Amino acid sequence: MAESRHDFVEGYACREVVELATEYLEGAMTPQQMTRFELHLNLCDGCFTFVEQVRATAGMARSLSEDEIPEETRAKLLEAFRGWRSE
C-alpha cells in the first residue's frame, strides 16, 4: 500500500478522475462514486486543481453573458405585445 498512493485511491486513477469532473460538478454521481471521487481529490493536488479549473472555465463562460436583451429588441417585443393585446 505504501508504494502507490493511486492504489489507495481505489478505482480512480487521475486519468479517470479528469473524465468524471463534469459528472461530479453536475451532481450526477452515486453516493459511492462521490465518496471515492472526493477521497481522490483530497489526496491528489493535481486532480483537485483540474476540477477547480473546470469550475473556473464554466464561471468564465458565464461572465461572457450579457444580462439584458438589447433595448431596441426589447422595444420591438413590447410593441408586438401591444399588437397582440389589441387583436
Place this chain on the structure above:
Amino acid sequence: MEATYELSAADRGLVAALRDGDERAFAQLLSQFGTTMLRVARLYVDSQAVAEEVVQEAWVAVLRGLERFEGRSTFSTWVLAIVANIARTRAVREARSLPFSSFEVEGAEPAVEPERFREAGEPYAGGWKSFPTDWRTLPESRLLANETFDLVGRAIEELPDSQRIVITLRDVTGCSAEEVCETLGISEGNQRVLLHRARARVRAQLERHLDG
C-alpha cells in the same frame, strides 16, 4: 434565476396579468427570459433579425398557450421548447440546413491528452506526470484580463456545433440541464458528455494560454 423558475402561486398571478394584457408583467418576463430565448432561436436561424422574429412569434404562442399550461414542466422549459420549435420550423421553411446534424456523441475524446499521465506498468500508472498549475496562484491581472475572456469566447465559437450549443446554453446562458435536454431533445447522458467535452476543450485552451 430563470433556471429554477417555476409557476408558483405568485407567478400564476403574473400569468393571469399577462393574459389580461398587462404590459408591466410582460416586461418582467422579457427581462427574465428574453436573452435566453434569443440565444435558443439563434441556434437555428442565421441572423439576429430572424431570431427576433422567432422570439416575437414564440411570445404570441406562449400567450395563446397560457390557458393550457399546467406547470408540469417549469415555465422556462416550456417557453424554450416553444422557441426551439418555432425556430426549427422557420429554418426548414427557409430551406436552411440546420447548423448541426445531430447531438449524438461520437468517438472517444479524452479531456486531457493521454501523454500527461504515467503509462501502465510505471509506478503511479494513470497518475499525472506533472500537475496542472493552480490558477489561483496567478496574478489576478492575468486571469481576469480581457484577453483571457476573449480567448474563452473564441474557444467556445470554435467548438464542434453540438458542444458549442450545449456549453452556450448551460454555461454562458445559465440554463439548467433539464432545460437543455428538453429544448434540444437530447438525453441527460448525452447532454453531460457534450458539456464535459466542451468544457475540457475550453479549459485546455485556457491552460495553454495561462501557462504560456
